[in-house]
Amino acid sequence: MKHQVNKLVFKRLGINTQHEHFVYMREDCQVCISEGFEALTRIRVANGKKSIVASLNVVRSQILKAGEISLSESAMHALRISEGENITVSHLQPIDSLSYVRAKIFGNKLTPGQFREIIGDIVNGNYSNIHLSAFMTACAGNRMQIDEIVSLTEAMINTGRRMQWPGDCIVDKHCIGGLPGNRTTPIIVSIVSALGLTMPKTSSRAITSPAGTADTMEVMAPVVLTMQQIKKVVEKEGGCIAWGGAALLSPADDILIKVEKALDIDSEGQLIASVLSKKVSAGSGYVIIDMPVGETAKLRSIEAANLLKVQMEKVAHAIGLKLKVIITDGSQPVGRGIGPALEARDVLAVLKNAPDAPAELRERALLLAGELLELSGKVEPGEGNDEARKVLDSGKAYEKFLAICKAQGGFVEPKTAGYRHDIKAECAGVVTKVDNRLLSKVAKLAGAPDDKASGVDFMAPIGSKVEQGQTLLVVHAESKGELEYALEYLSSQKKIIEIT
Amino acid sequence: MKHQVNKLVFKRLGINTQHEHFVYMREDCQVCISEGFEALTRIRVANGKKSIVASLNVVRSQILKAGEISLSESAMHALRISEGENITVSHLQPIDSLSYVRAKIFGNKLTPGQFREIIGDIVNGNYSNIHLSAFMTACAGNRMQIDEIVSLTEAMINTGRRMQWPGDCIVDKHCIGGLPGNRTTPIIVSIVSALGLTMPKTSSRAITSPAGTADTMEVMAPVVLTMQQIKKVVEKEGGCIAWGGAALLSPADDILIKVEKALDIDSEGQLIASVLSKKVSAGSGYVIIDMPVGETAKLRSIEAANLLKVQMEKVAHAIGLKLKVIITDGSQPVGRGIGPALEARDVLAVLKNAPDAPAELRERALLLAGELLELSGKVEPGEGNDEARKVLDSGKAYEKFLAICKAQGGFVEPKTAGYRHDIKAECAGVVTKVDNRLLSKVAKLAGAPDDKASGVDFMAPIGSKVEQGQTLLVVHAESKGELEYALEYLSSQKKIIEIT
CATH class of the missing domain: 3.40.1030.10 (Nucleoside phosphorylase/phosphoribosyltransferase catalytic domain)
Incomplete structure (x- = not known):
């Protein structure tokens, strides 16, 4: 609970931690000692012009010398700071909007103003991944009412850029x-x-x-x-x-989507706010x-x-x-x-x-x-x-x-892949079912989307009558290894296209 | 979706990121390129003996040379690896138990086996802070039934050490x-x-x-x-x-408590599982x-x-x-x-x-x-x-x-603080209310618990009749600055002890 302010010199380590701001400090500096190593500490970092909140990582090596401090790339950009400039660190006062997140965790309904504050803090980088995840989770599983989704959408619109176009029918x-x-x-x-x-x-x-x-x-x-x-x-x-x-149409959404992907969840409310805020912006x-x-x-x-x-x-x-x-x-x-x-x-x-x-x-x-x-x-x-x-x-x-x-910038013809393999029907019949997810997986194993020409051609829509030996899929790949990898996976999956 | 395995040499950077394992890789290495910089990527890291899951941070500086890789301190200890040894990295297969966390987010009840798998993955460091926070949040706000709390408690007991004592009345x-x-x-x-x-x-x-x-x-x-x-x-x-x-009685709980502190929430279910698992262990x-x-x-x-x-x-x-x-x-x-x-x-x-x-x-x-x-x-x-x-x-x-x-190891007498200040009643009356939280805050501002002798003596229990000028509190501090800081705060807070 000490309130000293520490002045340190910024050294760039070039660590990209995504949207969560991190600050790196030597374990022998005063803040580290007083905050302790055990907690997931968030501290305030300032450079005279601006201040941000960052998660503390403690360094016990010579990548930082005494009197030096570093920031993750996102934090460096947010502070607009260059190597050799001074940084002060201080203890973080509680972030008010986190109490609304807690209220949501415990099932309360939030007001438009509360959503605005939460989204504002998210855009400013004041939330760690722990806070972001809690907010996402607390809003998932149908825990938002329609007017809450409206508030969230409006808060997202208001924190981003808004584009203007000629004409009134966009x-x-x-x-x-x-x-x-x-x-x-x-x-x-x-x-x-x-x-x-x-x-x-x-x-x-x-x-x-x-x-x-x-x-x-x-x-x-x-x-x-x-x-x-x-x-x-x-x-x-x-x-x-x-x-x-x-x-940068909806910067809050850009951050929340990353957390949602990491959790592999899709909450209806977040989905609606995400899509609609981006469209309006x-x-x-x-x-x-x-x-x-x-x-x-x-x-x-x-x-x-x-x-x-x-x-x-x-x-x-x-x-x-x-x-x-x-x-x-x-x-x-x-x-x-x-x-x-x-x-x-x-x-x-x-x-x-x-x-x-x-x-x-x-x-x-x-x-x-x-x-x-x-x-x-x-x-x-x-x-x-x-x-x-x-x-x-x-x-x-x-x-x-x-x-x-x-x-x-100019049209070019799409290129084609060097390696191809036809997957043929093992028996005659009618196609009754197709698994989209497995098909996508085969295309990804073949190299898509990084290898632009790789993927799958799907030749057997539901309802089509197929003969034994008729081509159901064509796998395209830019390298032999990836073609084989995709085919290996395909041979282990019998249910991609069901024929009865 | 490429499945190459990359062999790199471990360089220690000495970064302590707490329980979440981080892996640091240069932006020009293959895994970084194929996984992309945009995602919150988790990858599998192995050294022949063991394998762990770590969150990817991308490095664009010379703290890592071509062919080098680093790990956060917790990850290094988990892998039991030393500088100069080889590490292989590979893509992470989905962690099964995260699907149970998702089920919980969407309000489903979990089985004892599902809690066991979740807690096992938490102890093994397979969850990032995002996953931990989602699990905590999904279980908070009375979303766990009694048998789920029992399952969680048992899962925590079974993943930790269990102590044995002489006698049967512990x-x-x-x-x-x-x-x-x-x-x-x-x-x-x-x-x-x-x-x-x-x-x-x-x-x-x-x-x-x-x-x-x-x-x-x-x-x-x-x-x-x-x-x-x-x-x-x-x-x-x-x-x-x-x-x-x-x-290490309940290692899962040690991790979850940190996340709970960061969120500043207390979920009943987690609280019960935390306390009881530690007692049984x-x-x-x-x-x-x-x-x-x-x-x-x-x-x-x-x-x-x-x-x-x-x-x-x-x-x-x-x-x-x-x-x-x-x-x-x-x-x-x-x-x-x-x-x-x-x-x-x-x-x-x-x-x-x-x-x-x-x-x-x-x-x-x-x-x-x-x-x-x-x-x-x-x-x-x-x-x-x-x-x-x-x-x-x-x-x-x-x-x-x-x-x-x-x-x-031997008894010593507690020491006393060098600076003291009495806070006196401004009027006569009866003490009707005391604010525990504000009192704690004054003690912390005075330097407790780091300064062992600092703190507050509380002299006016509820119901006591006090005269004007009677001592209500004595503030103890080891330094003059901290004494003043605590007193400054005290003078701004009129409601610590209410006298009517």
């Missing part, structure tokens, strides 16, 4: 729980921006899946754009398909949500999907966002390719109206584009699908896509 | 939520071991309070003893009062729980105390521990001194039957010692208090205490 789409190959986004952006809507789409890379929209788009055009570049593309073409990682007024339902999709039953749909619509209404949820079939992959380049190939086939384009992918994209056209008021109810179809059939969507690629 | 006591000055333990140990019971008491140091039993005892005798030394003391004297930190068969209730104690109402009492008794019964909960008055400090040496002085006064010994402390110790004597079957129901009083009055308890001190 649209977006989002898919809940990726389905392998469900790469409708580039097609939808091309269709609706060809029709005059503004769709400034920023997408994520794969985190646990074989490809994110940004990964797929990247095999055809640059996606790592500055905000300035994105603005230019959208002003010129009415749409873009860029990586959203640098946009991105400047969208009209949003279509694709919600695939299937035994091996994220949403496993229509009931679960409807529950989420109702909650999501309520929250959207409360924050003034026009939103429509479309529940779709999530029993199997959409299209054929699973993996960045294979999906890009399918997207191009649909846009080019190629005769072998996957019909499922085409129809799914038209459905969602049509709904978006209607939701935005661009076309009359009931006419969206036809309008979308016309612009796709006419080749104008493809032209728009190429124009967007050009504006983003 | 007793212990525990106080829920420290009350300032409530230092009955050394007195109780002396009384009951003088009467032939075995009371191998291991205590903690203060974490957030001005003194723990180990801190107080340490001003009179050594408390940092090896298990071997503790055994010898207990064999010779039938009792000890040692520091329990090195005993320490070899006790009969345990008295002191449960002080008061507005500024941990338990704020009799109702809350009774709820906890019932749950605790149920769990104790299920695991075969004889336990009795005594609900006591927690409205004010027990005794006079608050701080290690001041409390030691009071303990000695009671043991010596000094005329100015604090009557409250004496009576509280006799109450609990008497209950323990009865619970153990050593004396008939109704006779415990008298038996305890006899042995205390006779001086035999004091003799026993000195003998224990001698066995632990």
Whole structure:
């Protein structure tokens, strides 16, 4: 409980600890001695201009000399400090908003102001991973009421950047729980921006899946754009398909998502706040949500999907966002390719109206584009699908896509993998079931998404009659080792495609 | 999703990250590249003999050279590795028990086997702080049923060391939520071991309070003893009062308590499992729980105390521990001194039957010692208090205490502080209320528990009539600065002692 202030010289050790700020101090310094080594201590670190909170790690080696102190990379950036500058450390006064987290742990309802304070502290790095995890857990398992989700969403919107676009009809789409190959986004952006809507789409890379929209788009055009570049593309073409990682649209969500991934949980409330806050921050007024339902999709039953749909619509209404949820079939992959380049190939086939384009992918994209056209008021109810179809059939969507690629830095053809292997049916019959998760895993073992051309082609949709020896899957890999690794896993898994 | 195995050379950086294992790798090594920098990655680290799980921190400086890898101190000890030895790293397969944690987050009940697996993984360091915090949070707020608490307690007992003692009547006591000055333990140990019971008491140091039993005892005798030394003391004297930190009685609990402190929460289920697992592991068969209730104690109402009492008794019964909960008055400090040496002085006064010994402390110790004597079957129901009083009055308890001190390494008189200041009543009246938390804070500001002689003497128990100018508190400090700091705080707090 001593309140001394210690002045130390910053030495950069270059340790990246992610969002949690760490401070490294020698075990013989006063703060270490008085705080003790046993506790998970958080201390206040300041440099005259700014102050942050960091978790204490105690160093007993010569990487720090007497009088030196170090910070993790995130903490260094937050303090905007350079090597050789002075740092003072002091004891941390309790963080008020943690008492709201505790209240939530014990089942209390939080107010909008309390959510604002919590999210503000999260964005400022005042929470350790322990606090973040407790907050996530306390809010999971249906422990948030609708108005709490609204408060959380608004708090997230208010702590991030908010984008502005020319025009007043800014649209977006989002898919809940990726389905392998469900790469409708580039097609939808091309269709609706060809029709005059503004769709400034920023997408994520794969985190646990074989490809994110940004990964797929990247095999055809640059996606790592500055905000300035994105603005230019959208002003010129009415749409873009860029990586959203640098946009800082909802910094609290960026942190919470990492913790959620580490826990491997998805809380409905957090999910809704995450998706909707990002859409509003991105400047969208009209949003279509694709919600695939299937035994091996994220949403496993229509009931679960409807529950989420109702909650999501309520929250959207409360924050003034026009939103429509479309529940779709999530029993199997959409299209054929699973993996960045294979999906890009399918997207191009649909846009080019190629005769072998996957019909499922085409129809799914038209459905969602049509709904978006209607939701935005661009076309009359009931006419969206036809309008979308016309612009796709006419080749104008493809032209728009190429124009967007050009504006983003230039179109390139997706490359193909050097190693391929066909998986054939061991018996004749009808395909009755497909395991999305196992298919994704095979694609990842083959190298996706890091190896852009790697992945799986899925050739046997549910309901198809197959002969013995007919190709069910084609595994693509950029190296022989990875091909073998994927095939080895495949041979141990009999239930990926069920034929009866 | 690549599965390469990387061989690297261990370099010690000496970073102490507490129980969470960290691995430090250069950003240009293969694992870092393939796992990505964005995720909170956990990887498997092995050295041929053993393997552990560690959180990845990416290093972009020359503290690690190409081909080198480092581990946090806990990880290094867990792997039993020395500088220059080889380490292999590989991708982490999912940890099964985390799916049970997720089930608990979503409100499901866990089985004994599931708790066993969770606790086993925690002890093995397989959980990051994120996982630990989620588990704690998911179990807090009355989300555990009695049989789940039983399972958790048994799982904790089974993963730790279990102590054996001579004799079959091993007793212990525990106080829920420290009350300032409530230092009955050394007195109780002396009384009951003088009467032939075995009371191998291991205590903690203060974490957030001005003194723990180990801190107080340490001003009179050594408390940092090896298990071997503790055994010898207990064999010779039938009792000890040692520091329990090195005993590894319930390693899972040692980790969970740190997370709980960081969150500043107390979950009933965890509390019960924590206390009871440690008692069983320490070899006790009969345990008295002191449960002080008061507005500024941990338990704020009799109702809350009774709820906890019932749950605790149920769990104790299920695991075969004889336990009795005594609900006591927690409205004010027990005794006079608050701080290690001041409390030691009071303990000695009671043991010596000094005329100015604090009557409250004496009576509280006799109450609990008497209950323990009865619970153990050593004396008939109704006779415990008298038996305890006899042995205390006779001086035999004091003799026993000195003998224990001698066995632990020798008795020394507690020292006194160089700086003192009396706080006097500003008006006459009757003391109606005392704030335990603020009193503790004053003692801590004065330097306790690090400065052993610092603290507060509390001179105005509830109900006492005081004159204007009468001394209410005496602040003791080892330095002038700390005395002033405590006094400054005191002058800003009018509500520590209410007089009406």
